[in-house]
Amino acid sequence: MSIADPTTDLVARLDRLGPAEVADILGLARSAGEADGADPFDEHTLLRLRDPQAAAVHLTARAPDGTLTGYAHLDTTDPAAGVGVELVVHPAYRRRGTGRALAGEVLAAATGPLRAWAHGDHPSAAALAVDLGFRRARVLWQLRRPLTADLPEVRLPDGVALHAFRPGEDDDAWLALNAAAFADHPEQGRWTEADLRVRLAEPWFDPAGFLLAVAESTGRLLGFHWTKVHERPGSARMGEVYVLGVDPSAHGGGLGRALTAAGLRHLRDERGLDRVMLYVDESNTGAVALYERTGFARWCGHVNYALG
Template sequence: MINGQGTGPRVARLDELGPADVPAVLALAGAAGVADGADPLSEHVTLRLRHAGAGPASHLVVRDPAGPLVGYGFLEGPDEAGEVDAELVVHPGWRRQGVGRALVSAALSGVPESGALLVWAHSDHPSAAALALDLGLHRSRVLWQLRRSLRDPLPEVGLPAGVAIRAFRPGVDDEAWLAVNRRAFASHPEQGRWNSAELRLRLGEPWFDPAGFLLAVEESSGRLLGFHWTKVHDRTEAATPIGEVYVLGVDPDSHGLGLGRALTLAGLHHLRDAGLSRVMLYVDESNAGAMALYARLGFANWLRHVRYRWSDTPTAA
């Protein structure tokens, strides 16, 4: 057990979660998401919680004296650079009681010398900003969620000559898509690392629809030039569904053809034709080109996620 400061919450670090722990973590995340208006754990983390053995990780848990889970942390790393990635969530009813501070302190205790801790604050909650300031973490990355109404007019797709769009074929297009994805996101800290296991996890999700996974191919050769993978959230009677520009990429060799705009519009038309009235996407604030493209296509800022970084060598951050 790891003690929080003073008589504060106690944090247990686990290599594996028990059978009852995963539903408890997901329920905790759900309660926090309702309170904050944004999911506190990324899809990456949620998939690893739901699929045992999907990747190595450690877990921080805080329980109240009666046993229920009130705080959780997911840790990956350290990697070759000594960086530890973390995502943390505290139950809304247990905030301002030192649980978040105890989780961050426990995560920091696992950072190697000359390493770093990277922590996402989904929805940029003011309490997270205050805690980061207190503990010496600095903003290192901002990820925007943008939204657009699909009831507003959409421009035509306007594909370049010699280019066609078709649906992804699971088991046939996997390797070609992974190769283009790696090239398109070579400098991206998450997307560029996807491998066949990452792809298969998502192809097996209930929301996956190959008809919404659009590939731009060269008509003469069939070569994959780019893609727009769409996603639909919350297609239930109790929720209003929203579409997502899930992943959009263009092979660097095909830049300059206008494929980014054409593929974005192709996906938006697909989502509107499927009955969706709104769409969202995520984009790094530092990606000025993508931010400008989406603004021209009618997207507006909705909320932001901030990644904080702690390092004992801050000048290298």
């Protein structure tokens, strides 16, 4: 343990979290998300917070009265590729050195390169990253569009049909296609059976919103559009293009556009939603162009900073 300077917050390192600590961290994240307009943690970190077996280092900052003022999550699953970092400070305790103190402990605790996300591209995070020598390595855009506006028609290529994902039957075929479709993606293409299973067990999972495109003659899986619905107390429901992928051999035939349209229509017509979002890498210019032609516009950016 160490005393955070210049604050009087106590920064502690934990290798495991108890239920009360997880509840405190999630409450802090909600407060920060409401203040900043962007949640401080991605889905991967939230899932790991709830998994007591996940390999991670947890750094907590607490005021003398025990209030959780800040938290940093270090994903140590693959140190060679880089320790993943997400850090948040409670809005009421900012500008008093807590973020810098946590960042200093991150640097002391990590071995190997670091990859830190700044969700919403917050100016304070950018300034801290520059001060600590991090470089801006990757940008993930959040795009949004209304579902009340006209949606494109679903025009599937000849010989292709859609059906809903069948848990336990389509798992292996989907994992193989996901790996092929996202072979160059730093996270999505590395999904394992365990990664899929944990998401199928989430309360938001709906197989009817997990659309698969198959070749009618062979049954081979050619593409998919997995949708998601965000439901949070006090906030309007919103749909998400959670993951959309097409087999590389099926590129150029309009399947990506058809799957996009089918998922958007499902969110509007079957789930009754009036807006939708998605995330896409800035470097994936083809996907960005596809989504912008489908009516999406940039809402905010999430920046990944690298060190080492």
